[in-house]
Amino acid sequence: MDNVYLYVGIVAALLVVIFVIILLSKSKSKRNKKVKTISIDFVNRLRLAIGSDNLIDIKVEHERVKFYIKDYKKVDMTEMKALSYKGVFVKSNEITATFEYEPKEIINSLKQ
Numbered sequence: 703m704d705n706v707y708l709y710v711g712i713v714a715a716l717l718v719v720i721f722v723i724i725l726l727s728k729s730k731s732k733r734n735k736k737v738k739t740i741s742i743d744f745v746n747r748l749r750l751a752i753g754s755d756n757l758i759d760i761k762v763e764h765e766r767v768k769f770y771i772k773d774y775k776k777v778d779m780t781e782m783k784a785l786s787y788k789g790v791f792v793k794s795n796e797i798t799a800t801f802e803y804e805p806k807e808i809i810n811s812l813k814q
Contacts, residue, residue: 744785745808745812747781748782748812749812751778751780751781752777752778752797753771756776756777757812758770758795760813761809762805763798764804766802767799767800767805767808769798771796
């Protein structure tokens with residue numbers, strides 16, 4: 703009977719260790735996610751997908767970039783989806799997307 707408690711304790715300890723390792727690996731991957739330097743090709747493809755005369759404003763929303771546009775129909779959504787690594791969300795004349803680059807760096811590059 704005493705051995706049962708020992709085995710349960712060992713299994714519980716192993717589960718806690720595995721859980722901590724998983725949490726640490728996920729937080730480490732989030733910190734290193736946006737280390738890449740933004741490429742000129744990426745910025746040019748993004749400008750073409752949105753349309754230079756179609757963009758009203760750009761803002762950072764958490765880890766996403768929110769584009770305020772004049773006409774949704776002028777946006778190349780296939781290209782936007784190809785550039786985004788988690789997806790593109792559309793609401794009226796707002797397009798929100800997540801990219802592999804730092805959002806502030808994308809906005810600075812597009813405003814130049």
